[in-house]
Amino acid sequence: xxxxAASPTTGPTVPAPAGDDEPTATPSLARRTLAVFTGxxxxxxxxxxxxxxxAFCFLGPLLYHTDQVHTDLGxxxxxxxxxxxxxxxxxxxxxxxxxxMHGGQTSLEVGLAAGLLATLFGTVYGAVAGYFxxxxxxxxxxxxxxxLAIPALFLLVVVAAMVTPSKPVLILxxxxxxxxxxxxxxxxxxxxxRSRDYVHAMRLMGGxxxxxVFRHIVPNAVGTMIVNATFQIADAILYVAYLSFLGxxxxxxxxxxxxxxxxxxxxxxxxxxxLIFPPGLLxxxxxxxxxxIGDGLRDAFDVRLQKN
Amino acid sequence: xxQSRTRIRGRTGRLLAAVPLLVAAVLLTGCGPKVETVxxxxxxxxxxxxxxxxxxxxxxxxTPNWIFPIGAPGYLATYNSAIQDLLYPxxxxxxxxxxxxxxxxxxxxxxxxxxxxxxNRTVTxxxxxxxxxxxxxxxxxxxxAFWFELIRANKDDWGGYSPKLLPDNVEKxxxxxxxxxxxxxxxxxxxxxxxxxxxxxxxxxxxxxxxKKGESPKKVFQRLLSHAKQLxxxxxxxxxxxxxxxxxxxxxxxxxxxxxxxxxxxGGPDKPHLDRVVLKPFTTAGSEFNVLRAGGLDYGYIPxxxxxxxxxxxxxxxxxxxxxxxxxxxxxxxxxxxxTGPLMxxxxxxxxxxSLIDQKSISEHVWQGSAEPTLGPVPAALMEDNPLPYDPxxxxxxxxxxxxxxxxxxxxxxxRPGTGEGKCGKGIAKGRRLALELLSQSGSTETSxxxxxxxxxxSREGVRLDIREQPLNTVLGTTVPCKKxxxxxxxxxxxxxxxxxxxxxxxxxxxxxxxxxxxxSNMGNWxxxxxxRLIKRTEYGDDxxxxxxxxxxxAREVPVLWTPNPAYxxxxxxxxxxxxxQNPTLSLSPQDWYFVKKxxxxxxxxxxxxxxxxxxxxxxxx
Numbered sequence: 001x002x003x004x005a006a007s008p009t010t011g012p013t014v015p016a017p018a019g020d021d022e023p024t025a026t027p028s029l030a031r032r033t034l035a036v037f038t039g040x041x042x043x044x045x046x047x048x049x050x051x052x053x054x055a056f057c058f059l060g061p062l063l064y065h066t067d068q069v070h071t072d073l074g075x076x077x078x079x080x081x082x083x084x085x086x087x088x089x090x091x092x093x094x095x096x097x098x099x100x101m102h103g104g105q106t107s108l109e110v111g112l113a114a115g116l117l118a119t120l121f122g123t124v125y126g127a128v129a130g131y132f133x134x135x136x137x138x139x140x141x142x143x144x145x146x147x148l149a150i151p152a153l154f155l156l157v158v159v160a161a162m163v164t165p166s167k168p169v170l171i172l173x174x175x176x177x178x179x180x181x182x183x184x185x186x187x188x189x190x191x192x193x194r195s196r197d198y199v200h201a202m203r204l205m206g207g208x209x210x211x212x213v214f215r216h217i218v219p220n221a222v223g224t225m226i227v228n229a230t231f232q233i234a235d236a237i238l239y240v241a242y243l244s245f246l247g248x249x250x251x252x253x254x255x256x257x258x259x260x261x262x263x264x265x266x267x268x269x270x271x272x273x274x275l276i277f278p279p280g281l282l283x284x285x286x287x288x289x290x291x292x293i294g295d296g297l298r299d300a301f302d303v304r305l306q307k308n
Numbered sequence: 309x310x311q312s313r314t315r316i317r318g319r320t321g322r323l324l325a326a327v328p329l330l331v332a333a334v335l336l337t338g339c340g341p342k343v344e345t346v347x348x349x350x351x352x353x354x355x356x357x358x359x360x361x362x363x364x365x366x367x368x369x370x371t372p373n374w375i376f377p378i379g380a381p382g383y384l385a386t387y388n389s390a391i392q393d394l395l396y397p398x399x400x401x402x403x404x405x406x407x408x409x410x411x412x413x414x415x416x417x418x419x420x421x422x423x424x425x426x427x428n429r430t431v432t433x434x435x436x437x438x439x440x441x442x443x444x445x446x447x448x449x450x451x452x453a454f455w456f457e458l459i460r461a462n463k464d465d466w467g468g469y470s471p472k473l474l475p476d477n478v479e480k481x482x483x484x485x486x487x488x489x490x491x492x493x494x495x496x497x498x499x500x501x502x503x504x505x506x507x508x509x510x511x512x513x514x515x516x517x518x519x520k521k522g523e524s525p526k527k528v529f530q531r532l533l534s535h536a537k538q539l540x541x542x543x544x545x546x547x548x549x550x551x552x553x554x555x556x557x558x559x560x561x562x563x564x565x566x567x568x569x570x571x572x573x574x575g576g577p578d579k580p581h582l583d584r585v586v587l588k589p590f591t592t593a594g595s596e597f598n599v600l601r602a603g604g605l606d607y608g609y610i611p612x613x614x615x616x617x618x619x620x621x622x623x624x625x626x627x628x629x630x631x632x633x634x635x636x637x638x639x640x641x642x643x644x645x646x647x648t649g650p651l652m653x654x655x656x657x658x659x660x661x662x663s664l665i666d667q668k669s670i671s672e673h674v675w676q677g678s679a680e681p682t683l684g685p686v687p688a689a690l691m692e693d694n695p696l697p698y699d700p701x702x703x704x705x706x707x708x709x710x711x712x713x714x715x716x717x718x719x720x721x722x723x724r725p726g727t728g729e730g731k732c733g734k735g736i737a738k739g740r741r742l743a744l745e746l747l748s749q750s751g752s753t754e755t756s757x758x759x760x761x762x763x764x765x766x767s768r769e770g771v772r773l774d775i776r777e778q779p780l781n782t783v784l785g786t787t788v789p790c791k792k793x794x795x796x797x798x799x800x801x802x803x804x805x806x807x808x809x810x811x812x813x814x815x816x817x818x819x820x821x822x823x824x825x826x827x828x829s830n831m832g833n834w835x836x837x838x839x840x841r842l843i844k845r846t847e848y849g850d851d852x853x854x855x856x857x858x859x860x861x862x863a864r865e866v867p868v869l870w871t872p873n874p875a876y877x878x879x880x881x882x883x884x885x886x887x888x889x890q891n892p893t894l895s896l897s898p899q900d901w902y903f904v905k906k907x908x909x910x911x912x913x914x915x916x917x918x919x920x921x922x923x924x925x926x927x928x929x930x
Contacts, residue, residue, distance in 0.1 A: 069764070069767065070764040070767065070768055071760055071761045071764040071765075073666070073669045073670065073672075073673040073674065073761060074669070074673070076673050076674075091613070091674075091753070091757060092757055092760055092761065092764075164774075164776055251774065251775050251776070251777075252756075252760045252763070252775070253760070253763070253764070263753065263756075265594065266594055266611070266613050266614075266753045267613060267614070269597070269601075269614045269616070269617050269620075270613070270614055270616045270617070
């Protein structure tokens, strides 16, 4: 067993420079990854935005109390700043700032859960296809190709119209179309990883396919997984917004940024800008944040950019 | 989501995907395309011109899907019958008289005034002789008898069937000659009611084109029904080519766009002036508004949420004209639903729920004043008072006094099951939650907000209401009268299809179609001997108190939950499109419409420029 095979760490191993006999203190992989990530200003900005948005949505309601369940028609469509409503009120009298916090929880929860679920399932699916190869790969990948041929939005609209949208339903519906991309990506990684010496060694010692997939293939593709997960989350948040925009959101009094934007659009002609721009901006911000983080992580996991 | 991406493509791709949501909003808030203005022609100005195409918007999420002039259950939407009547007009057409009252005495009637004799048990109907089918054959009394034979042999498949009314109440139909019919009725009826609500439903159908020799009415009907279900062939099926109304179908798409062109052989006095009328469907009121604003419609409507935009339209050559309907609006509880039927069969529950609906505030804030409270089973103008106004305290008292207490989740639970004073009522078990599901039509912000406001009001008093929104046709197809054992009865608990009014009455607003036991549009399966008795009184006699007593009784019984009745639509009409009379019964008469051009400019009125709007003129006088 070679040193490389004995230490299945994340990412390809970098050979030591020739002639370097003196053992030097090499930073750990985690440190090197972190160093690259923190060196990326956009990634840091993304992380900062994300932390702020999470705090806004989940800690904000603890400090800023509003009733987001009962309507108040007498206070409908108040402009920002009026009567204790810093961002105004909605057409049903909900405080807008409180509604953004409330709606953000749904958008982030569904986005995160759907993105992670899709990545997890796609990873296992792709790893199995890539590791076993042959007819297993052929069958699994043809299924993926067939599913990819159907426009995702069309599928989402059809499924969401058949069932009453709820958080778990939205998570499953979005994840059911989002797993295809990570599946293909990880399958490519698995094809390369399965020919590594440490995988051969494990098999020679009697290790089975399941052990190979879950102990060697998946852990070694973790970098790709994490990077992909951030993009999946961003996409999932956008899909929540799309579906809500098409009227397939979680029934009221629940809200999410997409449905808030959708109902705000109704009032564009009468100038109720506070119903449109805040949820729109937050969607853009959260998607941008996840993309910056994803790009930063991709760089961080790229060993060519890591400094020993 | 579906493809792996490069770094650049990944970031920009997603950002580009997110940004359009905002950009769309920016464009819509004021940077949109410049609106094309139309001719400024004031009321009374302009020279009428023949020809042209008028495009009218259909209601939100409304897709015309039934051409056969005998409506099947689930296909009774107003827009379907409005189109059918243009192809196959009834004997009598309701219209607003100069006095403002609805009447069946219209010059476009296919028949002369009916003659009642034999103590109002016999009716003689003389047909006007100048009507012809589009293939040149004359319209005869036999064609009216053909309609009657079809509905008599297939009354259970006819959406308009009410037990003991048509065709049951006609003992004998005689064709006296080619243009005269005589009906022998099962008893004496109030002539005004019988003409307005029964005779007005008779319509000639082309026996020579639709019936084969020796074929029974049952078989003919089934054959016609099979054709009527082929929506994609409405404009090509030879069956539907033989019409007698002022219009014929040029194009009818499965998405609901209907194009009508004049029937050159139409024999009525109201011959079309336009070359074509196009009825356009829209999924939401918002999408219709965008097309209207962009100049894509001659006759559209504005959602109440953008009522402030009416000034913009007035400045760009349109007039604003609310279309008030002769109707009522309500949420129907399914009294035969196995789960919630026992709850809604309790009068105190219905009264409590009614007391939780703040119709006044909803009309004012959600509908921006374009709706008014429904007070009972007849149009609000005929109601004396509101017996169940918004009163949450009363609702609370009614529920707690019948054994309902809040559970841990805040929803009311039955603590005193059983029947009798102070008990929850028959069929309600201990611990039963007061939770209901409402199937409501989609496509309207105002309707969604109305339902949210009601849900919120219910929830304050511990009544849980879950709202499921579906397109109008789905709601109409689901909320049908049913028996407890039928699967469809378990599919809906409460239904709402009233974005533009739940029920539009014929001239006489009696309830034989709505609240009589077994009536075709008695969706909630209401059955009450007293209601049936009061409805019969309105049918048989002309005592003015009968309608009042019926209205009072049902207003208190609350067979359905009364909700604000919106104007059918706030119409926006090009100032150079004239002759539009917005009939409260929601029938259409595009044969009266015509364009005008500015006197002396030599141009069609549709080529005009900016200007102020005017009031509409009437086409009937032309």
